[in-house]
Amino acid sequence: MTERSDAIEAAVRALRLRDRSAAELDERLRARGVEPDDRREVLGTLERSGYVDDVRYAETRAAALAERGSGDALVRDDLERRGIAAETIAVAIASLEPERERAERIVRHRGATAKTARYLAAKGFDEDIAAAAVARVDDGEVD
Numbered sequence: 250m251t252e253r254s255d256a257i258e259a260a261v262r263a264l265r266l267r268d269r270s271a272a273e274l275d276e277r278l279r280a281r282g283v284e285p286d287d288r289r290e291v292l293g294t295l296e297r298s299g300y301v302d303d304v305r306y307a308e309t310r311a312a313a314l315a316e317r318g319s320g321d322a323l324v325r326d327d328l329e330r331r332g333i334a335a336e337t338i339a340v341a342i343a344s345l346e347p348e349r350e351r352a353e354r355i356v357r358h359r360g361a362t363a364k365t366a367r368y369l370a371a372k373g374f375d376e377d378i379a380a381a382a383v384a385r386v387d388d389g390e391v392d
Contacts (some may be wrong), residue, residue: 252287255283256281256291259293260274260278260295260300260301261295261300262279268305268309269306270303270306271296272331272333273331274295275288276332285384303333304340307328307333311324311328311342311344315346315351318355320348320374322373324373326373328341348374348375351374352369352388353378353385354373355368356369366379
């Protein structure tokens with residue numbers, strides 16, 4: 250078996266359990282001692298075949314994080330740490346339900362309290378959006 254086929258096999262194994270970004274796969278291959286030229290070739294092959302797609306990955310990951318109650322800053326940080334390009338991150342975040350609406354839903358569920366505002370801040374929501382969501386729900390503006 251050639252080094253390239255070993256590298257492809259390692260990359261495919263890494264993709265079996267979950268989708269990964271190109272940067273994550275590149276790092277895994279680097280850690281296994283795969284040479285840079287071979288890593289680029291393997292990643293190119295996997296991207297052309299649709300196994301690796303950073304746009305799809307970013308949109309799916311962003312949606313999952315938002316569904317679990319994360320704000321835009323947490324989503325952005327998570328995707329940056331996974332090696333996603335800034336413009337791809339911006340597109341993924343733009344595809345989400347607006348952060349204000351997500352914050353208001355959380356406030357309706359948890360209550361319009363200072364504790365909820367701190368929770369939103371910890372989950373990566375903009376402080377102004379968190380404070381406004383608590384105030385709007387507390388004032389009865391949002392059902």
